[in-house]
Amino acid sequence: MKVTIQNYDEAIKNIGLKNLNPKQAKAHENIVRDKKDEIFDELMNDSEYAGIVKNYFKSLEVMVGKKGNKKIVNKTSKRAVRKVTKRKVPKTVKPVKKEEVDRKTAVSKPKRKTVTKTTKKKISVKPKKEDNVKYVESIDIEVSLIKRFALLHNKTKTIGQLTTLLTALKKAILQKKIRANSIFVKEIKEMEKRLLKLIDTVKKQKADEVKITIDDYQKFKEIGNSEKVIKAVTYIIRYMGLVNKPNIDTKAKNLLSHINTALDKGEIDKNYMETIKFIKSNLSNLDNNKTLLEIPQTALQGLQGLNGLSGFDGLGSLSSILSDLANPEPEMVSAQQLARMDFNDIELEPEFEEVLGRIAKSCAIMISGEPGSGKSSFALLFAKSRAEQGKRVLYITSEEGINSTMKEKIIRYKATLPNLIITTKIPDNKSSYDDIIFDSAQTLQLTPEDIRNNKNLNADLCFYVFQVTKGGVFRGAKDFEHEVDVVLKAHNGIVSSKGCKNRFGGNGEIRVY
Numbered sequence: 001m002k003v004t005i006q007n008y009d010e011a012i013k014n015i016g017l018k019n020l021n022p023k024q025a026k027a028h029e030n031i032v033r034d035k036k037d038e039i040f041d042e043l044m045n046d047s048e049y050a051g052i053v054k055n056y057f058k059s060l061e062v063m064v065g066k067k068g069n070k071k072i073v074n075k076t077s078k079r080a081v082r083k084v085t086k087r088k089v090p091k092t093v094k095p096v097k098k099e100e101v102d103r104k105t106a107v108s109k110p111k112r113k114t115v116t117k118t119t120k121k122k123i124s125v126k127p128k129k130e131d132n133v134k135y136v137e138s139i140d141i142e143v144s145l146i147k148r149f150a151l152l153h154n155k156t157k158t159i160g161q162l163t164t165l166l167t168a169l170k171k172a173i174l175q176k177k178i179r180a181n182s183i184f185v186k187e188i189k190e191m192e193k194r195l196l197k198l199i200d201t202v203k204k205q206k207a208d209e210v211k212i213t214i215d216d217y218q219k220f221k222e223i224g225n226s227e228k229v230i231k232a233v234t235y236i237i238r239y240m241g242l243v244n245k246p247n248i249d250t251k252a253k254n255l256l257s258h259i260n261t262a263l264d265k266g267e268i269d270k271n272y273m274e275t276i277k278f279i280k281s282n283l284s285n286l287d288n289n290k291t292l293l294e295i296p297q298t299a300l301q302g303l304q305g306l307n308g309l310s311g312f313d314g315l316g317s318l319s320s321i322l323s324d325l326a327n328p329e330p331e332m333v334s335a336q337q338l339a340r341m342d343f344n345d346i347e348l349e350p351e352f353e354e355v356l357g358r359i360a361k362s363c364a365i366m367i368s369g370e371p372g373s374g375k376s377s378f379a380l381l382f383a384k385s386r387a388e389q390g391k392r393v394l395y396i397t398s399e400e401g402i403n404s405t406m407k408e409k410i411i412r413y414k415a416t417l418p419n420l421i422i423t424t425k426i427p428d429n430k431s432s433y434d435d436i437i438f439d440s441a442q443t444l445q446l447t448p449e450d451i452r453n454n455k456n457l458n459a460d461l462c463f464y465v466f467q468v469t470k471g472g473v474f475r476g477a478k479d480f481e482h483e484v485d486v487v488l489k490a491h492n493g494i495v496s497s498k499g500c501k502n503r504f505g506g507n508g509e510i511r512v513y
Contacts, residue, residue, distance in 0.1 A: 368467075382463065391460070466480070494509055
């Protein structure tokens, strides 16, 4: 039995809550809570959350397979047989008075009618909208950040996870997406203050993580839930994310199921009906078409400004949001549009951002230096920082190897993190990692073409360590530099980007030891 969110309750009923292990029980509590708060579908758009849920469902599938359904069916049938055999059949049939028949009929009929109504009657009522909830095409950045803060309540988080939220908050303030006249400016300042205090507490206690309790949790929760994305819009965005993508059969079927349910319940606004029907038709014919068709531009333009809805941060409506999804790298924009655009910058700790700059996803970084100059130490510290942010980092240490020296470095730099994976060889499948560090490029026998091909990986970034001679050069140095976005130099424990190639404007240095 494949466990999905649609048959989840049935699966749990078959397995039994008492048979769940502590981790599964905790996952169950979270899913029940998120479904109740109606944020499950939104959270499933987050790859980390979706991965955890997927693994949890797989563990349930194993339990369902072991338990099976035969025992339940046989048990039920045996009880039914016993009841039949114990039932006494009268030898003679006594005449029954008319009053008794009427009385029996009067008692039994309502029960049969009730069952018929609940099982056969088609429900077509529109969903009840919550009070004080604003339905929007895209949730305001302030509300989104406050919701993320509220979700920390009664959770255990690492310093990296707290820093990620704080960085996102500061970034929104610096980019003036959150302004001084915001209606939630008081809560935003309070949130920033508390995050700083939590991070400081973890550092002082030298702990790996901290249990968070938000005293006025209800206030932040209500603000976080004050806006919800229109259901039709979530379906349109999910669909656009599947266009021209391989291996989408399962996701397409799930989306089609959700759309059909929403249509049956009357949850699709008439303004989006034409586009939703177009999507439904394409999803239904996926087996014949092999790939999904893009939504016509006329349909996207038709959604512009519906019901007075504004888009993300007031910079455009759903039409522009979907256009960005369909065309992530436009060939021509106005200067005004460019100033309003958001790009997928990677959030770094301030000391690394000073050296590297505001690096973009899929970038390539190289560092070179003589033996003992600090290049591998910098690479490990960078890997630790990214892992603390919740990223899955692969460190390929063919130069050092898995030995006592590497162990000493990991302990010395406090990089003992479960999502920092150490290996000596390049794995065939690298798709599950956010960052990949190659140490060193020469011992791994990498070529400039390898670096060029690695940009097609799903990784946020690739980091290459190069050994150099005493003269400070190595064979093919210029070819490698041409293929990367950032060049760093290491010397006597100091790593610097000053005077080096850097597409992202970094121009600083950091002391490693």
